[in-house]
Amino acid sequence: AQSVTQLDSQVPVFEEAPVELRCNYSSSVSVYLFWYVQYPNQGLQLLLKYLSGSTLVKGINGFEAEFNKSQTSFHLRKPSVHISDTAEYFCAVILPRGFQKLVFGTGTRLLVSP
């Protein structure tokens, strides 16, 4: 079975600073990887996804993530954060074939302060 670990429950950072949110996954087979963002009292919005191809994927709002197969990681980065980036971020994995379930990490709360 697949699993996702987000080691940091909360990441405080100052505005305009760079940030990295960590995500590690466990799977015996290839997976698709996703990062979602959730603003307060809202559903989830897809930031970016890795299905195949280039290991560096760019998403919305200036975010990017790098798939590292050897380290089974898919860390999310942004070179300069804004106050509006304050939200909960979820990493998720799914098996490519069939109607599989999306497995979420526990989430990382990004707190951007002025």
Place this chain on the structure above:
Amino acid sequence: GAVVSQHPSRVICKSGTSVKIECRSLDFQATTMFWYRQFPKKSLMLMATSNEGSKATYEQGVEKDKFLINHASLTLSTLTVTSAHPEDSSFYICSARGLANTGELFFGEGSRLTVL
């Protein structure tokens, strides 16, 4: 892009009543819909998976008689919380997978249920 809409976004009900939450895929056909429950400051817990025209598959520990799920068409799934109690208060989120099945799920805005 693919849009999933949930209604209502907020609902308050009395203990013992039933509440229905709708999840609609607005611009695509959803073969599979998922219902999640999210507790405060927690991740999403998958409650059930529903495929159009068939019975929902519930996750372990989720009471199927308590949380009734119907997926009558390719664009609509409903979650009915029956005989609601205060402990059912939560944020419920639906998601849908399109026919293309790229693995990506499209999420609704969520519905906050408060049971008094």
